[in-house]
Amino acid sequence: MTKVRTRFAPSPTGYMHIGNLRTALYEYLVAKKEEDGVFILRIEDTDQGRLVEGATDIIYNTLKQCGLQHDEGPDIGGNYGSYVQSERMASGIYKEYAWKLVELGGAHVCFCSEEDIESQRQLASAKGISFKYDDPCKNLSKEEIDARIAAGEKYVIRQNINPEGTTSFDDEVYGTITVENSTLDEQILLKSDGFPTYNFANVIDDHMMDITHVVRGNEYLSSTPKYNLLYDAFGWRKPIYVHCPPVMKDEHHKLSKRNGDASFQDLVAKGYLPQAIINYIALLGWSPETDQEIYTLDELKKAFNVKRINTSGAIFDIEKLKWMNGMYLRNMDIDAYHELVLPYIKEAVKSDYDTKQIAEILHQRVSILGEINEMLDFFDTYPEYSNDLYINKKMKTNPEIALTSLKAARETLANTEDWSQANLHDVLMNLVQTLGIKNGQLLFPVRIALTGKAFTPGGAIEIAAILGKEESLKRLDSSIAQLEA
RNA sequence: GGCUCGUUGGUGAAGUGGCUUAACACAGCGCCCUUUCACGGCGUCAUUCACGGGUUCGAAUCCCGUACGAGUCACCA
Numbered sequence: 395m396t397k398v399r400t401r402f403a404p405s406p407t408g409y410m411h412i413g414n415l416r417t418a419l420y421e422y423l424v425a426k427k428e429e430d431g432v433f434i435l436r437i438e439d440t441d442q443g444r445l446v447e448g449a450t451d452i453i454y455n456t457l458k459q460c461g462l463q464h465d466e467g468p469d470i471g472g473n474y475g476s477y478v479q480s481e482r483m484a485s486g487i488y489k490e491y492a493w494k495l496v497e498l499g500g501a502h503v504c505f506c507s508e509e510d511i512e513s514q515r516q517l518a519s520a521k522g523i524s525f526k527y528d529d530p531c532k533n534l535s536k537e538e539i540d541a542r543i544a545a546g547e548k549y550v551i552r553q554n555i556n557p558e559g560t561t562s563f564d565d566e567v568y569g570t571i572t573v574e575n576s577t578l579d580e581q582i583l584l585k586s587d588g589f590p591t592y593n594f595a596n597v598i599d600d601h602m603m604d605i606t607h608v609v610r611g612n613e614y615l616s617s618t619p620k621y622n623l624l625y626d627a628f629g630w631r632k633p634i635y636v637h638c639p640p641v642m643k644d645e646h647h648k649l650s651k652r653n654g655d656a657s658f659q660d661l662v663a664k665g666y667l668p669q670a671i672i673n674y675i676a677l678l679g680w681s682p683e684t685d686q687e688i689y690t691l692d693e694l695k696k697a698f699n700v701k702r703i704n705t706s707g708a709i710f711d712i713e714k715l716k717w718m719n720g721m722y723l724r725n726m727d728i729d730a731y732h733e734l735v736l737p738y739i740k741e742a743v744k745s746d747y748d749t750k751q752i753a754e755i756l757h758q759r760v761s762i763l764g765e766i767n768e769m770l771d772f773f774d775t776y777p778e779y780s781n782d783l784y785i786n787k788k789m790k791t792n793p794e795i796a797l798t799s800l801k802a803a804r805e806t807l808a809n810t811e812d813w814s815q816a817n818l819h820d821v822l823m824n825l826v827q828t829l830g831i832k833n834g835q836l837l838f839p840v841r842i843a844l845t846g847k848a849f850t851p852g853g854a855i856e857i858a859a860i861l862g863k864e865e866s867l868k869r870l871d872s873s874i875a876q877l878e879a
Numbered sequence: 880g881g882c883u884c885g886u887u888g889g890u891g892a893a894g895u896g897g898c899u900u901a902a903c904a905c906a907g908c909g910c911c912c913u914u915u916c917a918c919g920g921c922g923u924c925a926u927u928c929a930c931g932g933g934u935u936c937g938a939a940u941c942c943c944g945u946a947c948g949a950g951u952c953a954c955c956a
Contacts, residue, residue, distance in 0.1 A: 405956055441956060509952060515953090524881040524952075550954060568884070577952085585954040592956045616883045616951045639885080641913050646948070674891095677904090681892055685903045704892080707949070710890095711890045714905040724918075758918045769916095789914075822914090837914030849916040856914095 398431040398564040400607045401600065402457075402464070403777050405438045406449035408656035410456045410708060413611065413641040413649050416675040420638060421609040422462045422699040423676075434603060435467030436479045440589060456658055459668040461691045474603040477541060479595060488590035491598050491628075492551040492583050500627025501583055503539050504531040505554045508586075551584040553624065561619040566636045566700045568612070575617050581620060582620060593617065597624045600633060609636040636700050640707040649710050657761050661715075665738075665763025678708040688721055720761035731757055738763055742770040751815075751860045755852030772845040773861075776869055779846035781877060789834030796839035797877040803840050804870040807863070815859040822855060843873035 400421040425431030435457070439445060454469060466472025475481050495501040514742060518525035529552060543549060555578045562572035573585055583594040591597070600608060615637050625632045643649045651657065661671055673689050681704070682689075682697045689697065723731065732753040739749050739756075753772065760766060771777075784796035791799075806825050810817070826836050841854035844866060850857065858866045 403956095407956085438956070444956080512953090519880085522880055526881095526952085571883070573882065579952065582954050588955085591954070596956095611950090612884070613950055619883095637884095642949090648949085677891065679891090683893095685893090687891095687904060706885050708892090709890060711905070712890065717905055720918090759916070761917090783915095786915080832892075832914095834914055839914095841915060845915095847915090851916075853916095879952040 396604075396606060396669075398425050398428045398607060399434060399603065399605050399829065400431070400609055401434040401436050401603060401605050402462075403436040403438050403596070404442065404453055405441065406446060406453060407441075407444045408446045408449055408452075408651060409659055410452055410682060411649060411651050411655065411657050412661075412671075412675060415456065415658050415671075416641055416678060417609060417638060418457065418462055419460070419672060419676060420636070420680070420698075420700075420703070421607075423695060424607050424609055424636060424700060426695045426854050427698055432465045433462070434472070434474070434605070435464040435469075435477060436599060436603070437468055438592070438595075439478060439480045440483060440592070440595065448623065452659065459662070460658075460672050461669070462672075463565050479599070482599065483595075485587065487602075488587055488595055488598055489584060492590070492594065495553075495583070495627055496551060497622070498627055498629075499554065500624065501551050501553050501559070502529070502532050503534070503543070503549050504529050505534075505542060505547055505549050505581075506531060523746075526577075548586045550582045550586050552582050553620065554627075555580050555620070555623060561623060563618055563632070563635060565615070565618075567639075567703045568637055568705055571615065571618070573616070574591060575619075578620055578623070583624075593621065594624070597621055601625070601628070603628050606635055608633045609638065612637040612639055613617045636703070637703055641675070641678055642707045642709045644709060648707070656712075663764075665765070666715065666719045667722050670715065670722045670728060673722075674715045674718050678710065679704050688718070688725075704857055716761050723763075724758055725759055726757075728754065728757060735760070735763065735766060738766040739770065742767040743773045745774050747773060747860050751856070755856050755860075759851045769851050772847050772850065776872070777846040779842070783842045783846075783848055784877075785840055786834070786838055789838040790832060791835050791838050792871050793877055795831075795835055796842070797874065798837045799829070799831070800843055800874050800877065803836060804874060807858075807870070808867060810863070813859065813863050815855060818855050818859055840870075844869050846873075 397820075400420050402418040404410070404418075406642065407871055422433045435453070437450060437453070439450075450468075457464060464470070466474060466477065466609040468477040476485075492501065496503060506529060514527070515525050531552075532554070555575055557576040559575050560572050561575055561578070562570055564570050573655050581593060582591055584590055608744050618635060618637075622632055640648045642653050643653065647653070649655045658671065662668060671689070672691065673694075676689065676694055677687065677735070680698070681702055683699075683702070684697075686697075726734065732750055735756060736749055743752065752773075756766060756769065760769070781793045781796075784793045802825060803822065806821060810821050810823075822836060822840070823833075826833055829836065837854040841850060842848075844854060844857050844861060853862075
């Protein structure tokens with residue numbers, strides 16, 4: 395049994411989008427499901443016009459953040475280098491293989507002009523008939539070809555496809571797919587500038603790198619027969635294909651960078667955790683055998699199975715990701731959580747409060763780190779608020795009750811020295827007893843008075859403990875004055 | 880237009896001929912818990928699997944057709 399080898403082959407053209415990341419994930423999982431599987435990173439940078447500065451680093455960083463560590467790649471090397479397509483091209487391998495294919499009868503030289511073919515194509519499409527180029531150069535003699543090339547004429551190398559019969563292949567996800575050879579285009583393999591086309595370079599690279607499983611989007615489903623014909627012409631072993639359904643933005647559109655749809659880094663910037671994103675997208679288009687939904691990468695390696703990849707597109711649902719992210723956040727131990735949210739707390743709260751205590755009140759309430767700033771705004775800025783906030787039917791409070799409760803609380807708290815949360819709890823609960831009212835009739839107004847907000851992370855006692863005695867009393871006084879006015 | 884693929888609830892989906900009067904999860908709704916919001920708990924949410932035929936004692940599951948959707952048909956990747 396040969397080792398499983400998969401490859402992630404992105405073009406460094408900007409941010410990493412979700413569909414791309416999911417493909418990388420599946421490629422990683424297919425390899426890592428096996429003990430000795432190898433996951434390779436290959437950079438496809440032959441389209442110089444589309445290159446974006448720094449994009450390669452984004453790819454490295456994203457894989458690192460997600461834990462999808464590759465075993466071979468431009469940055470770490472390996473026995474199948476180079477792992478950068480432009481460098482491979484410089485060595486002339488594609489041209490070499492293209493000519494080899496001509497010798498083997500799998501391709502031919504073509505001198506036809508691009509404009510000429512294009513106009514024929516336009517004509518056909520105007521008439522509404524399907525177009526397939528029937529290349530007259532196929533009949534050129536070897537002598538003529540040599541002479542024209544020697545004369546400096548531009549040429550391309552085109553694949554030869556026998557229009558008789560059918561070609562089929564077995565896809566791990568979609569099953570057996572068969573197409574009529576007559577519908578297959580004799581695609582260009584080597585361009586007139588000597589560069590390989592993507593399709594050709596892919597086949598050559600995958601073969602040279604011993605890729606055993608090709609995992610990619612299902613947009614390649616219909617061109618796969620052409621790839622296979624190439625492998626056959628060379629006499630090479632074909633890889634196992636795993637075509638994945640698309641990740642959709644809505645019913646009709648794929649998630650794409652063009653539409654400004656969220657990229658991995660956008661999500662991270664908003665406060666989603668890489669592990670949660672990975673966990674969520676694993677479930678977009680694949681389902682495990684059990685009901686388990688929360689998976690570590692290691693658990694995913696064990697549970698993953700290409701046979702359970704779906705065939706229809708899956709809509710990316712940010713709501714479910716949000717829930718899952720919240721699960722990850724809530725399941726963290728408090729120290730790790732504190733460390734994680736510290737930058738967000740520091741950003742939201744400049745005053746000198748205990749960040750550990752703030753982290754504690756946030757812990758079970760935050761789904762996305764980006765929400766933190768707004769949740770904590772009342773610490774630095776005591777907002778203007780309406781006395782209507784004191785009206786709460788369920789708590790049985792209103793401004794009148796609030797005024798009484800606040801005055802009593804203010805007096806009691808003024809005499810309280812031990813400002814620990816535990817003691818504040820005891821003191822205020824005793825006060826509830828003494829006053830003979832419901833918990834909410836005291837604590838609800840106090841919380842509003844301390845924060846000026848209808849919704850806050852944490853209740854009256856927790857917030858009072860964080861604010862400290864001086865600030866708490868100040869806010870109570872201000873609220874009492876507002877109620878008496 | 881040709882070819883390829885797809886179609887289970889608002890979303891992700893389980894389901895591969897009887898255990899399904901369709902699991903689980905998110906969202907929604909309702910209730911409970913509760914010092915707000917959240918968290919947590921409970922309940923509810925497809926009599927029906929795009930539609931129409933057929934096979935079968937029996938179909939979401941097999942076959943055929945129709946509709947709709949997506950992908951692909953570049954000297955782009």
